[in-house]
Amino acid sequence: MPQSPALFVRNLEFRYPGSETDVLEGVSLTVQAGERVALVGPNGAGKSTLLHLILGMEEGHRGQIEVYGNPAHRCFHRVAIVPQRSTVDWRFPVTVRQVVMMGRYVHLGWFRRPRQEDRDRVDEALSKMDITDLANRQVGELSGGQQQRVMLARTLAHDADLLLLDEPLNHVDIATQELIFHTLERLTADGKTVMVSTHDLGVLTVHFTRAVFLDRRIIADGDVKEVMTPETIAEAYGFEFHKEYTP
Amino acid sequence: MIELLLEPLSYGFVLRGLAGGLLAALACALLSAFVVWRGMAFVGDALAHAILPGVVVAYVLGIGLFFGALAAAAIAVVGIGLISGRQRLKEDTAIGVVFSGFFALGVLLMSRITTYQDLGHILFGNILGVGSSDLILMSGVVALTVIVLALSYKEILVASFDPAHSVAIGLSPTAIRYLLLFLLAMTTVVAIQTVGVILVLSLLVTPAAAASMVSKRLRTIMALSLAMSLAATVIGFYLSYYGDVASGPVIVLTLTLFFVLAFAWSHTKDHLLRCAGR
Incomplete structure (x- = not known):
C-alpha cells in the first residue's frame, strides 16, 4: 500500500460565518512527507485560514483535508x-x-503531570534552539526572536511529523531566522514535513524547494525557480513586480 | 490583645461569619490570577450581577438561593456565548447587553416581589448571616475549585497562552473558558454572601492584581493572592466588628489598600533598579 501523503487537500472552500465572500476557493494541494513548502501570498490571501483548517480550528469548510490519510x-x-x-497572549x-x-x-494525556522523559525532551529542545539559559524566564520578557525560538522549541518537543509555521519570520532577528531555517532543513532531512506561510519573497529561493502561491485560490504551485515569475507574483500580490528586469 | 481577637469568636454566628468570609475569599483568590491574566474581569462582574434575578426567584419559590443563582449565571453565560458566537458581535458587547438586562430584571423583581431589606444583603453582603448549611456549601465550592484547578492547571495554561496550539492538540479553549466561567459563577454565588453582588468583583480581581505587582510567576501570584485575600478578610472582619460598620466594604477597602501598597512597592523598585542601572 502506498504511503499516504503528509497533507492532502482537495477542492477546499471556506468562508467565515457572516461573510459574503469565500476566503478560499477550490484549493487543492498535495504535500509529500519530507517536503519543505512555502505558502506565499499577500496579507488576507487565506494563508492562515488554510493552516487553521488543516488543524481543524475552523469549522464549516467544504472539500477534503487529510493529514497522513486521516482527518487532522x-x-x-x-x-x-x-x-x-x-x-x-504573550503577557500571560x-x-x-x-x-x-x-x-x-x-x-x-489530559490531567497528567510531566514525566522524566518529557522533561528530558524539553531540555533537548531548549538546547537545540540555544535558549537553555532562558528556561526560567517569563516568556513575555523576551525579544521577538527569542520568543519565536521558544515556539519552535515547543514544536520540537511535540515531535510532530507535519509542522505548520504561520509567518514565523515576522519580528525575528537574522540569527534566529537562520536558526529557524537550519532547524527546518534538518527536520525535513529526517523525513518531517514542513509548511511555512510567508509574505516575504526574499527567503524563497534560498530556503525552499517548493512554493505555493495563494490568493484565495492557488495561483501557482511547483519548484520555486519555476513558479517565482513576475506574472505569478503580479497575480498574487496585485501589482507589477520588477517587470523591467525580466529577460 | 489576644482577648480582643478571641472575643468576637465566642459568638457562634460571628465565628460562622468569619469562616464563611475566609472560604469565599479562598475560592475567589484561587481564580483571581486567571480572571486577571485571561482578561475575565468584565465577565466576572457581569456574572455577579446576572445572578440577581435567579436569587430573587429562588427566594420567592423557597428553594436554595445558591441554585437559583447558579441557574441564572448559566443562562447568562449561554446567552453571552450565543450573542457573541459566530463573530456577529464582540464579546464585551454581548456581556454588556446580558449583564444589564439580567440585573435590571433582578432589581425589578426585587422591588415587586420582596421588600428591599429581605434581599438587601444580596447586594451588599451580610457576613454575619452565614448559616451552617451555607458553610457546608461554601466548603464544597472551595473543594471543587481546588480539585478542578489542580487537575486542569496545565490545560488552563495552554488554552490561555496559546489557543491555536491548544486546538492543535485537541483541547478546546472554549471548553476551558466555560469551565472557568462555571467555577467563576459558583465562587461568585458563595462570595455574595460576604461582600454582595456589587463588590464581589473586588475579591476576584484585586488580589491577583496586587500580587502581579510583586511577582510575574503564576504560582507565586496565586499564592500571594490567597494570602492577601485571607488577610484582608480577617482584618476587614475585625474592623467591621469593632467599628460597627458593614463587613463587605471594609474587606474590599483592605484589599484595595494592599493593591495600593503593592503598586507603590513595584514602582519604587523599578525606579531604584533604573537608578542603579545608570
Missing part, C-alpha cells in the same frame, strides 16, 4: 503549529520551560 482532528500528535504571533505569566513543555501535552 484524529492525529493531534502528528501535526504542530507555530501560530502567528498575534494569536498568542508562563515561563519558557512551561511553554516548551506544552509541546509534550499531547503525549502526556
Whole structure:
C-alpha cells in the first residue's frame, strides 16, 4: 500500500460565518512527507485560514483535508503549529520551560503531570534552539526572536511529523531566522514535513524547494525557480513586480 | 490583645461569619490570577450581577438561593456565548447587553416581589448571616475549585497562552473558558454572601492584581493572592466588628489598600533598579 501523503487537500472552500465572500476557493494541494513548502501570498490571501483548517480550528469548510490519510482532528500528535504571533497572549505569566513543555501535552494525556522523559525532551529542545539559559524566564520578557525560538522549541518537543509555521519570520532577528531555517532543513532531512506561510519573497529561493502561491485560490504551485515569475507574483500580490528586469 | 481577637469568636454566628468570609475569599483568590491574566474581569462582574434575578426567584419559590443563582449565571453565560458566537458581535458587547438586562430584571423583581431589606444583603453582603448549611456549601465550592484547578492547571495554561496550539492538540479553549466561567459563577454565588453582588468583583480581581505587582510567576501570584485575600478578610472582619460598620466594604477597602501598597512597592523598585542601572 502506498504511503499516504503528509497533507492532502482537495477542492477546499471556506468562508467565515457572516461573510459574503469565500476566503478560499477550490484549493487543492498535495504535500509529500519530507517536503519543505512555502505558502506565499499577500496579507488576507487565506494563508492562515488554510493552516487553521488543516488543524481543524475552523469549522464549516467544504472539500477534503487529510493529514497522513486521516482527518487532522484524529492525529493531534502528528501535526504542530507555530501560530502567528498575534494569536498568542504573550503577557500571560508562563515561563519558557512551561511553554516548551506544552509541546509534550499531547503525549502526556489530559490531567497528567510531566514525566522524566518529557522533561528530558524539553531540555533537548531548549538546547537545540540555544535558549537553555532562558528556561526560567517569563516568556513575555523576551525579544521577538527569542520568543519565536521558544515556539519552535515547543514544536520540537511535540515531535510532530507535519509542522505548520504561520509567518514565523515576522519580528525575528537574522540569527534566529537562520536558526529557524537550519532547524527546518534538518527536520525535513529526517523525513518531517514542513509548511511555512510567508509574505516575504526574499527567503524563497534560498530556503525552499517548493512554493505555493495563494490568493484565495492557488495561483501557482511547483519548484520555486519555476513558479517565482513576475506574472505569478503580479497575480498574487496585485501589482507589477520588477517587470523591467525580466529577460 | 489576644482577648480582643478571641472575643468576637465566642459568638457562634460571628465565628460562622468569619469562616464563611475566609472560604469565599479562598475560592475567589484561587481564580483571581486567571480572571486577571485571561482578561475575565468584565465577565466576572457581569456574572455577579446576572445572578440577581435567579436569587430573587429562588427566594420567592423557597428553594436554595445558591441554585437559583447558579441557574441564572448559566443562562447568562449561554446567552453571552450565543450573542457573541459566530463573530456577529464582540464579546464585551454581548456581556454588556446580558449583564444589564439580567440585573435590571433582578432589581425589578426585587422591588415587586420582596421588600428591599429581605434581599438587601444580596447586594451588599451580610457576613454575619452565614448559616451552617451555607458553610457546608461554601466548603464544597472551595473543594471543587481546588480539585478542578489542580487537575486542569496545565490545560488552563495552554488554552490561555496559546489557543491555536491548544486546538492543535485537541483541547478546546472554549471548553476551558466555560469551565472557568462555571467555577467563576459558583465562587461568585458563595462570595455574595460576604461582600454582595456589587463588590464581589473586588475579591476576584484585586488580589491577583496586587500580587502581579510583586511577582510575574503564576504560582507565586496565586499564592500571594490567597494570602492577601485571607488577610484582608480577617482584618476587614475585625474592623467591621469593632467599628460597627458593614463587613463587605471594609474587606474590599483592605484589599484595595494592599493593591495600593503593592503598586507603590513595584514602582519604587523599578525606579531604584533604573537608578542603579545608570
